[in-house]
Amino acid sequence: MQNYMDAVKHFAESHVTGLTLIFVAGAGLLGFRRWMAGGVCRSKARLEGKTVLITGANTGIGKETALDMAQRGARVIMACRDMTKAHIAADQIRQKSGNGNVVVKKLDLASLQSVRDLAKDIQENEEHLDILINNAGIMMCPKWKTDDGFEMQFGVNHLGHFLLTNCLLDLLKKSAPSRVVIVSSLAHQQGKIHFDDINLDKNYTPERSYSQSKLANVLFCKELAARLQGTGVTVYSLHPGVIKTELGRHLYPTLASWKKAIVKPFMLLVKRPWEGAQTTIYCAVDESLANVSGLYYSDCAPKTPAPQALDDAAAKKLWELSNSMVGLA
Numbered sequence: 001m002q003n004y005m006d007a008v009k010h011f012a013e014s015h016v017t018g019l020t021l022i023f024v025a026g027a028g029l030l031g032f033r034r035w036m037a038g039g040v041c042r043s044k045a046r047l048e049g050k051t052v053l054i055t056g057a058n059t060g061i062g063k064e065t066a067l068d069m070a071q072r073g074a075r076v077i078m079a080c081r082d083m084t085k086a087h088i089a090a091d092q093i094r095q096k097s098g099n100g101n102v103v104v105k106k107l108d109l110a111s112l113q114s115v116r117d118l119a120k121d122i123q124e125n126e127e128h129l130d131i132l133i134n135n136a137g138i139m140m141c142p143k144w145k146t147d148d149g150f151e152m153q154f155g156v157n158h159l160g161h162f163l164l165t166n167c168l169l170d171l172l173k174k175s176a177p178s179r180v181v182i183v184s185s186l187a188h189q190q191g192k193i194h195f196d197d198i199n200l201d202k203n204y205t206p207e208r209s210y211s212q213s214k215l216a217n218v219l220f221c222k223e224l225a226a227r228l229q230g231t232g233v234t235v236y237s238l239h240p241g242v243i244k245t246e247l248g249r250h251l252y253p254t255l256a257s258w259k260k261a262i263v264k265p266f267m268l269l270v271k272r273p274w275e276g277a278q279t280t281i282y283c284a285v286d287e288s289l290a291n292v293s294g295l296y297y298s299d300c301a302p303k304t305p306a307p308q309a310l311d312d313a314a315a316k317k318l319w320e321l322s323n324s325m326v327g328l329a
């Protein structure tokens with residue numbers, strides 16, 4: 001034992017610089033990882049008797065959000081496009097939360113008919129809807145079109161949710177106080193609404209399209225909140241952080257090998273889905289937000305979005321355009 005201790009001491013004394021560097025780098029990485037993890041929703045709010053609808057709840061942030069809502073006692077409606085994946089996720093959530101009131105409903109946001117069908121089902125069969133979480137999203141796919149001929153990222157991330165929310169507004173108002181939570185992204189900062197070429201037919205790039213759709217999310221939140229003033233329905237948009245989910249499924253395969261080699265270790269440092277769901281959960285339940293509406297959040301705190309996301313005229317213009325595109329006007 002004495003020999004062993006002497007050997008350790010000798011090793012430490014002769015490698016002071018190296019060991020100090022390893023310690024400092026390790027502490028730095030841990031600190032960075034902690035910082036990346038972001039805020040946590042501390043609210044203990046219970047949701048017995050409340051109904052929560054979450055789009056894209058079979059995986060990623062949406063699935064973690066659904067689990068949290070189920071653990072708080074809510075009736076959880078998981079609105080998903082892939083029924084097989086959704087039923088597997090719902091089984092896991094029921095088992096983990098001990099809440100049997102978790103149901104799956106079909107929703108393909110790339111089809112306005114599918115959105116209308118789900119909205120009709122909810123209007124006819126749910127007595128109330130207390131929290132609507134527009135979470136589903138697609139990022140940086142090739143130039144695809146929705147069933148209705150709209151550019152895919154704008155169609156799924158914004159237009160589908162725009163129609164769904166509008167179709168459910170009467171139920172949300174009837175259920176007030178109720179909330180609409182819109183999952184946007186920091187990518188909105190690079191965004192511009194191309195009013196003269198909304199489907200980006202003239203100049204499509206996956207990045208332009210994603211950032212346009214995420215800017216549309218923040219502008220939609222702003223305009224919806226203005227239109228819902230005094231109704232008891234409050235609206236929030238948010239950036240969830242950078243999270244290891246399936247969102248990169250269209251981007252990752254297009255990356256060069258050297259870029260993949262850089263991305264891989266970085267992925268160890270980004271948020272887990274539970275951490276990524278915290279700002280959504282905060283906006284959905286935190287008591288301090290009960291009388292606040294129309295703001296943008298990140299890491300469980302209000303943040304100032306990009307200047308183009310604060311443009312009232314653009315928010316109104318986008319509302320009118322979206323209205324006509326989905327056939328509400």
Ligand SMILES: NC(=O)c1ccc[n+]([C@@H]2O[C@H](COP(=O)([O-])OP(=O)(O)OC[C@H]3O[C@@H](n4cnc5c(N)ncnc54)[C@H](OP(=O)(O)O)[C@@H]3O)[C@@H](O)[C@H]2O)c1
Pocket residue numbers: 055056057058059060061062079080081082085107108109110135136137138139156183184185186239240241242243244245246247248
């Ligand atoms: N992960 C991040 O770092 C990050 C950063 C900023 C913002 N966000 C936002 O966070 C939200 C959730 O993303 P995530 O990271 O959890 O990604 P994810 O793991 O890929 O989950 C996305 C969900 O959206 C669903 N979805 C995609 N297209 C749909 C459609 N046409 N109809 C209905 N559902 C559809 C997916 O269903 P399938 O499984 O059937 O495809 C899946 O359930 C998105 O709005 C995203 O823009 C994420």
